[in-house]
Amino acid sequence: MTREMVQTFGEQRAPVIVGSGVLASIAKRVREVNGGRNPTKVLIVCDGAIELTWGEVVATAWKDEASDGIEVMRIALCATESAKSVASWQLILDAAVRGGLDRKSLIVAVGGGITTDIAGFAAASYLRGIPWIAVPTTLLGMVDAALGGKTGINLPTGGGALGKNLAGAFWPPAAVLCDTLTLSTLPIRTFRAGLAECVKHAMLGDTTIDPLLEDALRSYSSSQAGDQWRLIDLVARAAAVKLAIVARDPKEANERMLLNLGHTFAHAIESELSSEVLHGEAVALGLIAASNASVASGRMTQAQSRMLRDRIAALGFGITLPRHVSLEKLVIAAGFDKKREGASLTLVLPLAQGSAEIVRGENWELLRDGFRSIGSS
Numbered sequence: 218m219t220r221e222m223v224q225t226f227g228e229q230r231a232p233v234i235v236g237s238g239v240l241a242s243i244a245k246r247v248r249e250v251n252g253g254r255n256p257t258k259v260l261i262v263c264d265g266a267i268e269l270t271w272g273e274v275v276a277t278a279w280k281d282e283a284s285d286g287i288e289v290m291r292i293a294l295c296a297t298e299s300a301k302s303v304a305s306w307q308l309i310l311d312a313a314v315r316g317g318l319d320r321k322s323l324i325v326a327v328g329g330g331i332t333t334d335i336a337g338f339a340a341a342s343y344l345r346g347i348p349w350i351a352v353p354t355t356l357l358g359m360v361d362a363a364l365g366g367k368t369g370i371n372l373p374t375g376g377g378a379l380g381k382n383l384a385g386a387f388w389p390p391a392a393v394l395c396d397t398l399t400l401s402t403l404p405i406r407t408f409r410a411g412l413a414e415c416v417k418h419a420m421l422g423d424t425t426i427d428p429l430l431e432d433a434l435r436s437y438s439s440s441q442a443g444d445q446w447r448l449i450d451l452v453a454r455a456a457a458v459k460l461a462i463v464a465r466d467p468k469e470a471n472e473r474m475l476l477n478l479g480h481t482f483a484h485a486i487e488s489e490l491s492s493e494v495l496h497g498e499a500v501a502l503g504l505i506a507a508s509n510a511s512v513a514s515g516r517m518t519q520a521q522s523r524m525l526r527d528r529i530a531a532l533g534f535g536i537t538l539p540r541h542v543s544l545e546k547l548v549i550a551a552g553f554d555k556k557r558e559g560a561s562l563t564l565v566l567p568l569a570q571g572s573a574e575i576v577r578g579e580n581w582e583l584l585r586d587g588f589r590s591i592g593s594s
């Protein structure tokens with residue numbers, strides 16, 4: 218029960234495998250992408266919260282294969298934004314030096330977007346780059362963070378603030394293995410947060426994703442074959458949208474910016490309500506805001522925007538800010554968005570026919586319309 222796709226990043230091709238129970242065969246799959254050879258050494262970098270569950274499954278899969286003497290090492294990381302840091306990156310580099318990893322060794326990142334971002338960046342920088350495998354274990358990781366080749370860490374910007382992803386590299390993994398069974402241990406709120414990125418991908422071009430979302434919510438914690446198949450189908454379709462865009466524009470010269478749909482709004486919401494909303498919850502609000510900005514600019518109808526809002530509500534997301542935040546605070550927060558160029562603001566606005574447009578210009582009024590639609594004033 219697997220779906221296999223290919224991530225194309227410039228000249229590089231990497232398999233993206235989505236299936237139920239695929240982690241048990243990770244060693245075999247690594248050999249396949251490695252021309253039939255085992256790596257010299259393997260360093261598993263695992264989110265500490267799942268070290269004893271999914272980290273163990275990955276380590277055991279290699280133990281079974283260890284007869285020809287490959288050495289498998291493990292370290293655990295803390296998966297918080299404040300620990301997505303130089304210190305965690307260094308922890309991996311230290312382990313790589315201690316373990317004597319060489320250019321034919323492999324880093325395997327097991328966890329959500331925080332873990333794959335840090336471990337991928339360590340792989341990019343150790344010995345000027347060694348191969349790595351992404352094993353995303355959150356829905357957001359499977360359909361977004363582990364795809365597209367971006368890796369990185371946060372840097373402090375003073376006064377306790379975190380500059381998100383300020384250090385990083387484009388360094389795509391040699392393979393992405395999405396085991397939908399790993400989703401079964403996610404808290405429902407974290408799982409739902411990933412659905413917001415799936416809604417975004419539906420809006421960017423694959424409307425067949427929409428009817429799968431509520432089913433996925435009902436079946437995420439089940440290991441029944443039928444339910445697993447639903448999850449595999451959702452992950453594969455949502456991942457395919459990002460893979461297609463990245464293949465056409467790997468380094469975000471233009472089209473890849475579409476993946477920021479809803480995110481200018483979301484980042485502003487997160488910067489004001491960071492302890493109250495998850496990224497995906499902010500994205501859900503951001504998508505509603507973006508669709509209302511689209512209505513205000515004549516790109517969508519009221520009825521279409523209302524349909525989107527109802528779909529998002531049906532998934533259990535809040536459709537207004539959890540508490541009042543002033544419009545000006547949010548606009549200022551959006552003004553510090555790194556996509557700002559001079560006085561103009563780049564907004565990604567959804568279009569009626571299931572795609573989106575990158576709109577550059579003095580879009581501050583549209584931004585306000587968007588924030589008003591989710592309860593700011």
Ligand SMILES: NC(=O)c1ccc[n+]([C@@H]2O[C@H](COP(=O)([O-])OP(=O)(O)OC[C@H]3O[C@@H](n4cnc5c(N)ncnc54)[C@H](O)[C@@H]3O)[C@@H](O)[C@H]2O)c1
Nearest residue numbers: 266296329330331332354355357358361362367399402403
């Ligand atoms: N590189 C990219 O292109 C890209 C794109 C989008 C997001 N990101 C990054 O991804 C990060 C967010 O990723 P995320 O939402 O996956 O967050 P995350 O890695 O923090 O995981 C969310 C939570 O789920 C826990 N967890 C992970 N897998 C689990 C499992 N199977 N069972 C139980 N608990 C589990 C983690 O410990 C954590 O508490 C952000 O840092 C963001 O910047 C990167």
Ligand SMILES: [Zn+2]
Nearest residue numbers: 414480496500
């Ligand atoms: Zn996002």
